[in-house]
Amino acid sequence: MAEQRVLVVGGGLAGLAAAMKLAELDIAVDLMSLVPVKRSHSACAQGGINSVNDTTRQLGDSEYLHFDDTVYGGDFLQHQPPVKEMADWAPKIIDLMDRLGVPFNRTQEGYRDQRRFGGTLFKRTAFAGATTGQQLLYALDEQVRRQHAAGKVNIYEGWDYLGPIIDDDGRCRGATAQNLVTMEIRAFPADAVVLATGGCGLIFGRSTMSMACTGSAASRSVQYGAKYANGEFIQVHPTAIPGADKLRLMSESARGEGGRVWVPRTPQDTRAPKDIPESERYYFLEERYPKYGNLVPRDIATREIFNVCVNEGLSVEADKQCVYLDLTHIPREELDRKLGGILHIYEKFQGVDPRDQPMKIFPAVHYSMGGLWADYERTAAGGLMPGSPRNHQTNIPGLYAIGECDYQYHGGNRLGANSLLSCIFTGLFVGPCIETALKSLDASASDAQFDLLHRAERSKKEMEHKKLLEAPTGGENPYLIHQELGQEMTKAATVVRVNDQLTAAIEKVAELHERARKCSLSDTGVWTNQNVMFTKSLLDMFPLAKALLKGALARDECRGAHYKPAFDMPGVESTDPTERRQQAELWCDKFEEKNRKWLKTTIADFDSKGDPTLSYEDVDTSLIPPRPRLYGIVGGDIIESVWKERQVKKTESGAQGVEKPANGAAEVSRDPVPANK
Amino acid sequence: MTASSTKRESFDVRILRQAAPGEPSRWETFRIPYEPNLNVISVLQKIAAMARNAEGKETTPVAWDCNCLEEVCGACTMVINGRVRQSCSALVDRLLEEHEGEIELQPMTKFPVVRDLVVDRSRMFRALEKVKAWVPVDDYYDRGAGPRESQESQEERYPLSECMTCGCCVDACPQYSKVEVERRPNESIEEHQARQAEAEKSEFLGAAPISQAMLFNRHATGAMLADDRLNALSGPGGIQVCGNAQNCVAVCPKEIPLTTSIARAGRQTTVHAIKKIFDR
Numbered sequence: 010m011a012e013q014r015v016l017v018v019g020g021g022l023a024g025l026a027a028a029m030k031l032a033e034l035d036i037a038v039d040l041m042s043l044v045p046v047k048r049s050h051s052a053c054a055q056g057g058i059n060s061v062n063d064t065t066r067q068l069g070d071s072e073y074l075h076f077d078d079t080v081y082g083g084d085f086l087q088h089q090p091p092v093k094e095m096a097d098w099a100p101k102i103i104d105l106m107d108r109l110g111v112p113f114n115r116t117q118e119g120y121r122d123q124r125r126f127g128g129t130l131f132k133r134t135a136f137a138g139a140t141t142g143q144q145l146l147y148a149l150d151e152q153v154r155r156q157h158a159a160g161k162v163n164i165y166e167g168w169d170y171l172g173p174i175i176d177d178d179g180r181c182r183g184a185t186a187q188n189l190v191t192m193e194i195r196a197f198p199a200d201a202v203v204l205a206t207g208g209c210g211l212i213f214g215r216s217t218m219s220m221a222c223t224g225s226a227a228s229r230s231v232q233y234g235a236k237y238a239n240g241e242f243i244q245v246h247p248t249a250i251p252g253a254d255k256l257r258l259m260s261e262s263a264r265g266e267g268g269r270v271w272v273p274r275t276p277q278d279t280r281a282p283k284d285i286p287e288s289e290r291y292y293f294l295e296e297r298y299p300k301y302g303n304l305v306p307r308d309i310a311t312r313e314i315f316n317v318c319v320n321e322g323l324s325v326e327a328d329k330q331c332v333y334l335d336l337t338h339i340p341r342e343e344l345d346r347k348l349g350g351i352l353h354i355y356e357k358f359q360g361v362d363p364r365d366q367p368m369k370i371f372p373a374v375h376y377s378m379g380g381l382w383a384d385y386e387r388t389a390a391g392g393l394m395p396g397s398p399r400n401h402q403t404n405i406p407g408l409y410a411i412g413e414c415d416y417q418y419h420g421g422n423r424l425g426a427n428s429l430l431s432c433i434f435t436g437l438f439v440g441p442c443i444e445t446a447l448k449s450l451d452a453s454a455s456d457a458q459f460d461l462l463h464r465a466e467r468s469k470k471e472m473e474h475k476k477l478l479e480a481p482t483g484g485e486n487p488y489l490i491h492q493e494l495g496q497e498m499t500k501a502a503t504v505v506r507v508n509d510q511l512t513a514a515i516e517k518v519a520e521l522h523e524r525a526r527k528c529s530l531s532d533t534g535v536w537t538n539q540n541v542m543f544t545k546s547l548l549d550m551f552p553l554a555k556a557l558l559k560g561a562l563a564r565d566e567c568r569g570a571h572y573k574p575a576f577d578m579p580g581v582e583s584t585d586p587t588e589r590r591q592q593a594e595l596w597c598d599k600f601e602e603k604n605r606k607w608l609k610t611t612i613a614d615f616d617s618k619g620d621p622t623l624s625y626e627d628v629d630t631s632l633i634p635p636r637p638r639l640y641g642i643v644g645g646d647i648i649e650s651v652w653k654e655r656q657v658k659k660t661e662s663g664a665q666g667v668e669k670p671a672n673g674a675a676e677v678s679r680d681p682v683p684a685n686k
Numbered sequence: 687m688t689a690s691s692t693k694r695e696s697f698d699v700r701i702l703r704q705a706a707p708g709e710p711s712r713w714e715t716f717r718i719p720y721e722p723n724l725n726v727i728s729v730l731q732k733i734a735a736m737a738r739n740a741e742g743k744e745t746t747p748v749a750w751d752c753n754c755l756e757e758v759c760g761a762c763t764m765v766i767n768g769r770v771r772q773s774c775s776a777l778v779d780r781l782l783e784e785h786e787g788e789i790e791l792q793p794m795t796k797f798p799v800v801r802d803l804v805v806d807r808s809r810m811f812r813a814l815e816k817v818k819a820w821v822p823v824d825d826y827y828d829r830g831a832g833p834r835e836s837q838e839s840q841e842e843r844y845p846l847s848e849c850m851t852c853g854c855c856v857d858a859c860p861q862y863s864k865v866e867v868e869r870r871p872n873e874s875i876e877e878h879q880a881r882q883a884e885a886e887k888s889e890f891l892g893a894a895p896i897s898q899a900m901l902f903n904r905h906a907t908g909a910m911l912a913d914d915r916l917n918a919l920s921g922p923g924g925i926q927v928c929g930n931a932q933n934c935v936a937v938c939p940k941e942i943p944l945t946t947s948i949a950r951a952g953r954q955t956t957v958h959a960i961k962k963i964f965d966r
Contacts, residue, residue, distance in 0.1 A: 029826060044759070045761075047851055053756060053758055105826060107831050108831070109821050109823060110820075110902070110907070112843045112844040116837075143758055144844075147847060154811070158815050158818075190801075191875060219755070220753050252755075253723060253724060254727045255727075255756065257755070354756050358756070358777075360777075488734055532746040
């Protein structure tokens with residue numbers, strides 16, 4: 010048997026963590042990336058990385074509370090075992106990154122400093138200035154470079170993944186990819202392929218994501234039978250700087266360090282912001298959410314900013330939607346030390362110093378909570394089974410998904426500073442799982458018996474490429490179609506979703522898909538042809554865009570980032586005690602009904618044309634029972650007390666009723682790996 | 687009257703183009719309808735979409751590199767109006783103030799041109815390997831936190847660690863020269879890269895990797911490889927090649943104190959050399 014190898018696709022935090030861990034386990038690794046790995050999108054993450062720490066622990070925090078905040082913030086849509094495992098690993102991961110030399114900000118005594126992020130009341134977030142993602146990425150990049158120097162990792166930068174190579178038994182035996190410079194197409198034999206290819210923000214045209222975040226790798230995998238989960242859950246970040254080419258992120262850490270969001274009470278007040286007195290400023294987040302203030306979870310902050318501009322007409326400017334994000338009350342030295350990186354971005358791109366003037370910001374598409382469906386194996390204690398080959402495996406055996414491109418950790422809404430954690434965690438955790446998987450195989454994908462398979466798949470991709478270059482000119486322009494797709498998706502599927510608009514968008518996107526097939530290339534050359542590579546990724550945006558819209562249309566409820574006003578559940582308005590109670594009871598009935606129907610993972614399967622069919626899977630909520638998310642809701646107190654009474658009753662009757670399984674939780678049905686494996 | 691207050695309908699962008707390595711280069715001009723608040727990236731996006739030059743003739747889209755568009759990844763570096771910088775943070779209104787009516791784009795000058803504005807900067811990453819720019823930890827298991835560190839030390843390391851390997855410092859450096867090995871017919875990508883690496887072996891490392899060596903020598907665990915790094919900095923293409931022109935620090939988009947790093951590297955290599963004599 011030839012030496013077994015693993016192909017890691019994507020060189021951001023997740024891919025690098027996986028490559029370095031696999032190298033440590035003495036497994037041969039090929040690491041492939043569109044861009045030099047040091048230029049991956051993880052570099053854009055700003056604010057920090059969460060974990061319980063020595064200080065918060067003494068204030069009552071624990072791994073369990075981090076887990077609880079994450080599932081509550083995510084509106085309970087995540088399977089709980091992976092999230093629990095991640096929260097348990099979090100402090101160890103930050104310690105490891107600290108050992109690798111990440112320059113985390115320090116306290117006077119020399120310990121790691123922490124700040125507070127959204128959706129929690131604890132200061133859990135470790136940070137390196139306001140470029141934490143960059144610093145974590147570099148630390149992992151350095152380790153992978155070290156492993157490369159030691160001959161353990163081959164690095165293929167400037168290669169675009171074209172799809173998995175699947176044998177007759179349905180097992181992934183490698184992948185095809187194309188070089189962006191020479192346009193050469195190659196088959197990479199691999200005994201496991203790990204996709205760590207990030208999110209799909211470019212489907213929305215402009216977003217906070219980098220230009221490599223087209224979602225094409227995930228799309229190319231679903232077109233070979235991988236399932237896509239919770240596609241409709243897209244995080245719209247509350248604070249970004251609008252721009253013609255990109256919506257640049259303004260980190261949540263700006264609010265974590267005391268930044269305040271406001272608008273003038275007088276619509277489009279023409280005075281300079283500092284001339285507007287406190288009494289004439291509307292700090293709408295602080296007023297409406299006294300407990301969390303400016304640090305409510307992102308989906309809520311986004312909706313409030315959107316609402317204050319669009320529905321209440323209080324946008325700072327008349328011709329552009331934006332609100333103030335104000336740091337001017339914080340001392341300059343402190344701002345420079347803790348937020349320098351992001352202030353620099355604002356200054357450079359807007360030409361205004363945010364230390365003197367409040368920033369003007371508006372929400373922007375930011376993160377894909379959904380992604381490739383991936384499996385896991387649960388322990389009796391409710392965590393993940395270490396080393397199980399099922400962890401993070403897609404429904405195609407041998408094909409794994411980690412980082413932002415999997416769907417597992419953030420449910421309906423991701424908490425700030427949890428994504429860096431989920432990326433590094435999944436990268437490290439999947440290493441031993443793949444090691445087990447490789448041991449169970451009795452062949453290597455590099456064995457001669459698979460040559461034919463690899464050659465056939467490569468020829469197929471070469472034919473497709475040739476066909477695209479030679480296609481009769483249909484007159485369509487891929488860049489303009491991308492703009493139209495972005496406008497359509499942004500209009501129908503971001504902050505507020507309405508069924509009529511979604512239906513219309515589905516039709517329009519299908520039409521754009523047809524038109525995209527008739528693209529005329531302005532470059533038909535065979536050297537560094539960016540035109541043809543862009544057209545390929547554009548075509549691959551459509552399956553995911555369709556799944557996203559279809560999932561959003563079907564899901565008639567509000568959950569996390571998915572907000573449909575028609576299905577909103579307003580709070581309890583009455584002041585009469587009896588009536589209040591009745592309304593709260595009704596509210597809880599409706600909530601239970603909604604969960605029975607919609608507390609489910611959306612799963613999309615795709616036909617050969619890239620059109621999705623949806624099905625639903627139960628969510629493992631056996632560790633923390635779902636409860637209403639009551640941030641700022643009117644009558645939240647009475648709803649909460651009614652809800653708690655119901656839970657007590659349920660536990661009491663449960664104790665007298667059927668005996669529970671030994672691990673204290675029922676095994677939920679999970680989509681099985683195909684039997685023909 | 688400033689340029690931005692002039693009523694402008696369009697402006698020209700002159701781009702130095704090259705179809706492939708070894709091919710001749712030529713200038714091509716594009717006419718862009720003016721909008722306020724454009725950056726060079728959005729100009730290049732418009733050029734890609736229209737694929738037509740200022741004379742109205744169809745042309746291939748200009749090839750260029752980019753990713754983050756917020757000056758943190760380093761990909762989109764090029765020479766803009768004669769100065770090396772990132773095209774995402776190069777704002778059109780300012781550029782037109784610098785040079786009325788026209789913007790000039792060229793590929794970086796010290797790296798092999800792949801096509802148009804795309805260059806091959808793999809030499810910079812190979813240099814990081816030469817100076818062992820990493821912390822040599824035992825393993826990736828849980829062994830508790832890293833070394834405690836003073837605020838002062840963190841504030842010294844953090845700016846050095848912001849280096850995005852964009853290459854501005856070396857592109858502006860008079861001591862750093864271009865090394866380009868032409869690809870042979872039927873040569874694989876890997877074979878070509880290996881010959882390229884061999885050819886640049888004793889060439890100048892440049893400011894960025896020298897500064898990275900200082901970054902890791904400053905870290906408690908990183909310093910365990912300090913001697914290896916100083917050997918690399920004392921060898922061919924090392925610190926002695928620096929001519930102290932100080933262009934590097936002037937063009938660094940992250941304002942990294944590169945000359946401070948170089949001075950420190952000079953002191954450390956001197957001490958290291960003396961120590962080696964006495965240790966003999």
